[in-house]
Structure formats: C-alpha cells, structure tokens
Amino acid sequence: MDELVARSSGGELEFSLTWLNGGAKSTGAEATFGNLRVCLRGRPVWHGEDDTTGFEWTWIELLEFLGEYWLYLSVEDGCPFGVAPNTAPRMFAAAEAAIEMRPSSEAEYEREQLEAYRLTHDLAEALQGVVSPPLWVVRDGNVGWMASTAMTATVPFEEMLDVLTAVGDFISLRLNGLGDERSIQAVQTWRERDHHDRLRVIEAATGYPPELVAEVETAFPSQDDSQWSTPASDELLAAARLVGPQPLASLRPILDAVRQAHKVETSELDHLSEQASEVIARASDEPPYVQGYELADWLRSQPGIVGANGRVNPDHVLRLWRVPVIDVGLGLIDVDAIGCWGPSHGPAVLVNSDRRHATNSGRRRATLAHEICHLFADRSTSLPLVEVLGGRTAKHVEQRARAFAAEFLLPRRLAGEAFMDVDGDDERAAKSLRARFGVSSALLGWQVRNSAVFLRPKSRQFVDRLIGDQAGLGWF
Structure with a gap:
C-alpha cells in the first residue's frame, strides 16, 4: 500500500501520505520518502509548493517523534499554564505572558517547562533540517485540538489518537524488513509506545519534576492495581496534576479524599449534561463568560432549581442530583474544593474545611455553584475526571464556571x-x-x-x- 488517508469522523482532521520511492529501499530514510498533506477543517496547513500537493520529506522522522513522545501526547492534559487552546502562536504567546507574571525565581524553570511542552507536542519538531509550520497536538480532557499557525481543529481526543496511530502504523509498515539500525529502532519504539516506566507515567500525567515524582509515587496505586491500568483515565493522577507540584505530606490527604469518594449513579445529572452540551454548542463562538451566563439562565429555568423569591440552594440542587457534598480537611489553604467524577470515583464535591474563610456562607454557596457548572457542563469535555477550585484548572474553563456561579446565584x-x-x-x-x-x-x-x-x-x-x-x- 503506497497511500494513506487518515481522517477523523467529521473530516475536521485529515492526514494524506503517499510514498514516492518505489524502487530499492535500503534505509528507512529512502523507504519513507513521500509527500504528506495535513488539513484542518478542510484547509491545508502542511502542504507542498501549492496547497493541492503534499510536503515531500523522509517520514521516518515523524514515526521517531510519535514513538518517543506518545506518552506525553496521549496523557499530558491541558495547555501550558492553563492557557486556552488556540492557534499555536497564540498559545505560546499566552503562556509566555503568564510566565512574565510569575516571580523571577520561578520564571526560568517555567520557561524550560514551556519549551519542553513545545518540543514534545509540536509535530514540526519531528522534521530535522527543514522549516515547517507548527502543528501542535493538545489534549483538553476528552477533546483533542490540533493547532497550526492560523488554524485549529477540534475532534474527540480518542479520534485524534486514532488518526495519529494510523499514520504511525503506515510508516512503521513501510519500514518492516529493513535491516538498518535506525529503521529497527524506530519500529520498536513505536510498537512499545504504550509501555513505560511507572515513574515516567506519573511525571507525564502530573507534570511533576522527576525528583518530586520519586518522592510521591507511593501515593498512587501499584502497577498491578486495576486503577493503574489506564493512567490517562485516573482521578488520582488528574487531582495531583491540578493541585500542582506538592510534597508527599501535602499530596496524600488530597488523594485519600478523592479515593474515598464512592462511585454513585446520577442519571438525572447525566440527562441535564446532554442538554447543557446543546446550550454550549449554541454559544460556542461566544467568550467563556458568556457561555457561563447562558448556562446559568438555562439551569435556572429548569423545574425544581429556583426556590422562593428567586433564590437557589446549591446544596439542594446537588442532593437532587444525588451528588454528595463532603467537608474534608485538604491541608492546602488555597484550594476551595475538589470535584471528582471519573470512572472510579464520584460524582462528589469535596469542600476544603481548611480553606481560609471556610465558614463564610456566601463563599461556600459560590464554591458549590462553581462545581455545579463543572458537573453538568465539563465532565464530557475538558474535565472528565477531576476539577480543583484554586488549582491549575484551565483558565477558559474556570472563566465559564465563575460567570455561571455568579449568574446562577444572583442574575x-x-x-x-x-x-x-x-x-x-x-x-x-x-x-x-x-x-x-x-x-x-x-x-x-x-x-x-x-x-x-x-x-x-x-x-x-x-x-x-x-x-x-x-x-x-x-x-x-
């Protein structure tokens, strides 16, 4: 087979790869010489001299990149420093601006983190010796973003991985039977892309530096635990990522609280979530805060939500949905609450009793309203596992939830x-x-x-x- 067309189900994302070398092929570079054309929403972003042709290169380099960084592409969730997904230059600029706001003692390390993210998520970094437009692969919960210079495409994240897998398999198949060391190593790395050292998985999923990973790894399930079998869908790893780097003494109480949130059935909430997705779709071109206002207006219109005199009771709403609210000491004074709703735990809202002003009634009501927005609006998209109010939740998701909470409580x-x-x-x-x-x-x-x-x-x-x-x- 000399040609591959791999696309997402809606056609938002398409990779077309054709081999150009049909003769004897002694090396991986010769075998994978071909042209690749990548389209986002039907518009070419990687192409040849004109946008109807492919970009000619030796695509063993792309396979090497995918094999080496597959763990980070598939597990690392969210853009750097919580910036909103956008075109590649805008994400990078927004992250740089966020770094500039940090203390100078932290800025150098965070610039290194931003550069590490770019080097592992920009497919253009796979191509050595040629300048090509950026093409970032970004995970936003259950949503996949592919971003180039002026274009973005969003698809279900699993579909994005399926497209990249098809491309990797196609290149790997081309290298089968070749005896040069480079080809053998590229194929092997690709085949073993889902097998990693436990510490490296924790590092990729949490964003913790290696020395801290070695300290906190005992707080996570062992490799033979069923929860550990799918680390990309693990509430404990997600909670650790969202609270940010913490020493073991601070992290363990948080993970213990999430671990103790039992799985509950919430059919009414699930039904409302389906309707909320339609509200968001209608306002998809609006800023996050406008989406929050629209969601609040819609939820207030639902039966049984608004009480006498226009007042809502977030505790009552959560009880209607069978979502427990649990007061628990989390240790960190900057975290208001943790919402968890993944495959093994919750839905539940864990309110931090150690938070400054924890007894403030107005703040508690706002905290619960904030979590209500995440519960019915974000579980199927940006936050499929956990949300930490006061942590590192993406800014665009938090902006929507903040606007929702305010409008829900007081229009x-x-x-x-x-x-x-x-x-x-x-x-x-x-x-x-x-x-x-x-x-x-x-x-x-x-x-x-x-x-x-x-x-x-x-x-x-x-x-x-x-x-x-x-x-x-x-x-x-």
Missing part, C-alpha cells in the same frame, strides 16, 4: 435593578440582595457592575468598594 439583571429601585440608598440595596440571594459582597458587586443598568457615580463608587473590600476573599 445580573436583578442585581442592577435593585440598585435602581432604592432611590440612592446603596447600602440598603446591597443588604437586601445579600439577604435574599445569600451571596458575598464581592459577588454582588461584580454582578451589579456587569449588569446593563446605569448607575449614579456615587453608586458606582459604592459597588467598587464592595469588590475591593472583599479582595482578600478572592473573586467571590
């Missing part, structure tokens, strides 16, 4: 109208809203500011103080 329209109906008595308006909706002053202030109502200068100053006075409590 902007009602917040703004309350300040118009009290004849300038801003303190009375704020007191009434806090009592009626059970929200913090900061959340109230944001919802008034983001409403469409006109505020008097005095009222605007009052709202700004509400937000500023609560800065120590975080966004909510």
